[in-house]
Structures are given as C-alpha cells and as structure tokens.
Amino acid sequence: MSDPLPPDTPPSDFIRDIVAQHVAENRYPGGIVTRFPPEPNGYLHLGHARAICLNFGIAREYRGRCNLRFDDTNPVKEDLEYVEAITADIKWLIAGWADHCLGVKAKGDLPNAQTLDGQRDYYAAPAAAGATATEPFFASDYFEPLYQFALELIKRGKAYVCDLSPEDTDLYRGAPDKPGKDSPWRNRPVEENLDLFQRMRAGEFPDGTRSLRAKIDMASPNVWLRDPLLYRIRHVAHHHAGDSWCIYPLYDYAHCLSDYLEGVTHSLCSLEFVVHRPLYDWVLEALGLPRPLPHQYEFSKLIPSYTLMSKRNLLRLVQEKVVSGWDDPRMPTLAGLRRRGITAPALRRFVIGTGITTYEGTVDIAVMEHVVRDELNRTAARRLAVLRPLKLVLTNIAPGDVVPCQATNNPQDENPTTRSINLTREVFIEEDDFAEVPPPKYFRLKPGGEVRLKYACIIQLDEIVKDTAGAITELRCTAQLDTRAGEPNSAKKVKGTIHWVSAPESVAAEVRLYDRLFTVPEPGAEADFFKVINPHSLDVVRARLEPALAAAQPGESFQFERLGYFTPDAVDSKPGAPVFNRTITLRDTWAK
C-alpha cells in the first residue's frame, strides 16, 4: 500500500498544546504516557477510533507510549470475549502507524514496587522489546495495590466504611440543587474502618451491605464529591482476576490510580467526565503520592451523521436483527467498518482530520466517505464487474474467438501495470448502461448510438432482441475492432465508455451493495429510529466478475470500474463462491 496522502503532518489541538508545554518544561521526566482504557463490555466503534488515534497519536508524536488498559473493575458487566475483540480491533487500527507505541506487558506481570521519596510506589513498565507472550494492561491487575492505597486513605482519615443501603445512600446524596447530608457512619474511628474494610475483603458481608466511601463534602455543589463510593461488595468471580476478590473498586477510584501506577501522564477522556475530574485529583492528592501526577483532560465525542453510536442502540439493531451482527458492514463498529472494506489508514485520516475540540457537534459522514474514496482511489486495483448483467452479442466476432485487451490495473500508479482480458462474442454489460428511450444527455448505449467498451473497442447497436413479453433478452452489436488501442482508429472519440465482462470467461458472484443504514442525519434524535432505517441499506445482486477477481482475498480492495470500491466478505466469501461487499460507490455527479 502506498504512503497515505497528505503527508502525515502532526495535527494540532488544545490537548497537544498542553502536552507540548509539559514537554517543554520537562514536567514529566519519564516521558509522555497516554492510555486507551476500554471497558470489555462491548465492541469498539467510530467514536472509540477518535480516542485511539488521539492517545496513540500523541504517544507517537512525543516518542512516548500508549497503554491499552482494560478498565475491568465491574465483573458483572464484562467478558473475556470482548478483551480479544477489542485488542484485535486496536491492533488493526494502529498497524503500521503507532504499533511501536503500544504499551503491552509480559503476561502475568504486575506493577513493580519501587521506592521514591521513601514512600511505596508502583510502576508497570511495558514489556521489553522482543518479549513473547505479551498482553494488554488490566486495571484488575492492580486490585492489590489499589486495596493497599485504600487502607492508606482510611489511615489518613479520608475514607470510611459506610453501612447505608444503596437506597439510603441515594437519599443522603441529595440532588444537584440540594445538598446531601452526612452518613451516620461518616465519623467512624480509623481502627473500626480498618477492621471493617479488611472484613469486607475477607467476604464477611453480603453484597450491598457496606461500602468504602471517600470522606469529602456532602454539601458540595458537585455531586461526585459527596462522599463517593470507592469500593462495593460483589461476591462474583472476575474474568481476569479470578475469584480472589469480593470487593471491587469503582471507576473514579481505580482509574486515576491505575493511571498513576502505569506512569500515565495525560489521561484523556470524553466530556461527560469533566465533573469527575475534581475527584480524580482528590484521590491522587489525598494519598500524597511521590511521582508527578497524571491529569485528566476532556474532549468531545465524535458523532457522525446518519449513524447511531451508543452501545445500547447498536445492541438493539443487533437484537432486532436489523443487521446481521456487531460486524455487519453497515455497523459503525471497527469490526463492521473493516468488514465493509474501510481501511485503517482511511479511518485514521478521517478521525484525525475532524480534530479534537470540546465542541459537541455532528461530523458529516460524507467526510469519511470522501477519505475512503480518496484512499482507495490511490490504492485499489481496477477490475471490471457487471452488477446487473445484460447480454450483448458482438455479431462480427466468431463464436470461440477471443480478442485480447490490455487493461490498466491502477491509472493512479506512477508506472501503471496492465493485465489481459479477453473480448468475446458474448459479453455482459450493465443493465443501466443501455436505454431504449434514453433521457437527455445519456452518454451510454442507445438505439443508433455508439459507445466504447472500456479497454476494448467502440461498438454500435444494431438490434434489440426481446422475448414475447417484451423484455429485452439481448443486444446485437457490431464491434469496431480497429478502434482498439494500437489500431488505426484507436483515437476515435465517443461520448460514453462502459464496462463489460466476457460472458464465457467471467465468474458469477454475490455482491452486497451497502448504503447508509439510516435515511436521516440524526437517527439518534428520532423518537423511533427503526422508522428511519434505509430500506436499501443492503441490496444483494448476482454479478459477473472478470476472471482475475476469483482469486481475491479478504483484506484486498478493488475498484469495480464506474461502480465503486469492493472487498471480499471476510466471513462468507469462499473459493468458487465469491462474495463481495461494496465499501462505497464512486462519486456520481450524473444523478441517476
């Protein structure tokens, strides 16, 4: 694949400005470390792609590292299956671009204890180069140090065990415009808190009966500072940590400390976490940690038009069988986009090109379609394929005769190569490329008209053959063989050029014509988005392909000339029974 254009110039945004300043003042002597922290409870989608490109992008621009860390602190919602899928998606997206910045550790590695300024400290280093059996980072690997930190918080009088039920905890919290009130357990002695918390861990109490809470301020205007929960009791096994725990930390407590343990410097997340930032800082500061602290910075989510983005809504599409699964080529999941034929470089260019801000808007999906076309125009080999075949007989070519023609593989290449395709007496052309009663400015084949068969010669229409019902069964034409390349009349001009395949030499294939899933720009704003599903988001046709396409492999992209970009379906395409997915049509200014 050729280099992506435009040249890879580092983007600029408010977060990179901050990082640049920190680098300039050497605020983090250990280097810049970011992280991408998915919860393994669903598939990655377009929205995540922006976060991935931001975090890995910054890491590569500053010769730093970006840790893939599973934020797996809630075992009841998570599953190992997602760990595998998410890891594969990320590796696909950053391949050849930022894979050298991907922080992974040797399997089983836990944070190394270090001593800094006389205090306990941890640092999970990435796996050494060349290490085999590496795996991503897991917040659940830090359950023990997190527990020790909690003990420390209790000793410092900054956390307490609360016996309020979940319902009462809600009541005591108050409302955004009404202050909460102190838990009756708020002023428990340190020794009692220590004892109770240790017994929580030992499994002495049922789920929901007690929790560990930060002691901050029940009257804070920010509800997340009203003595937030740090630990809850859950007597369930964990997909990664096994069954050694029955208390699990909550996001706000685990995230900032996981960042700290890994030496993360810039913790980037989306806007809904702005109100959590004071808590992120509070936990770190309350512990008096020695190393430079990580900080959280927030940016807006990427919301493309004509698509749904929330996991919940995506799940409904799967459950209601609107799509075939999470990797349906119409889904905005990375798995779906990949199966659709959208390449990682194109995806990166799209999400990087839309920039990073705190303004929450909708990105026109046409921008993505544009970069996909642009990318594929440069890289995809051209092939001839007829989606809806119409038989055409070249009466001056004898049955069995073949007329070899040279077809260009990619005119965008500096030194384009060619392949040979055979013109035969019987060929298929596109139904659309013939009109018995042509509309104005119709450049294709019409009664009394001439048209060029791409890479072959100009033909003229002699006769339209119909069956008794009046349906066209074949077109009979004369091939002007002296208009082939290299022949005396090759320079002859006609207004239209159409694609074709040889009838005897072409192969049959199923082709899936995908289009936008929704008919409105903001399906998520609709009362019922099932009512705005595009009925033509998938049309399946039996097509005829030029022979070279029979050997196509998943992961390869082709331009079917005059039609669009296509890729073999990674799931259903089989040798001898090819299935192609349409990634995107060619731009069409001739409004059909």
Next chain:
RNA sequence: UGCCUGGUGGUGUAAUGGUAGCACAGCAGAUUCUGACUCUGCUUGUCUAGGUUCGAGUCCUAGCCGGGCAGCCA
C-alpha cells in the same frame, strides 16, 4: 430556578489582540477510454447587546441558546 461546560459558512476545523483561512458538502465549467480522478471558478460564517482598544472571533459585562452531572456503571 445548583454546579460544570460550550457557541466561527450547511457540516467539521483554523486564526492565541492585527487581511476570518482550510476541508467536506453544494453550484457552474474544463478535461477524461471510469459521468471517477484531476483542474478552474462561485455561493455561504464569528449567537445577541453593550464595553475596553488605533484595532476584538479573540479581552470584559450582561443576555440568549445548547450539552453534561444526582449508578454500589464506565
């Protein structure tokens, strides 16, 4: 009517007190063995009102409009 946060063409994004630029979309044309690509031209913008300043998208004040926050989810 609590707190936080944001508003630049149709969309996204630059301009960090000094000519409002770029991309996509749209429109018109050129070119073309892909009605693609490429090329040329065009339309459209600083939420409002005051203020500071020689000069304001940028700074100040007020207003208007939008988004987020009350899981033992992340």
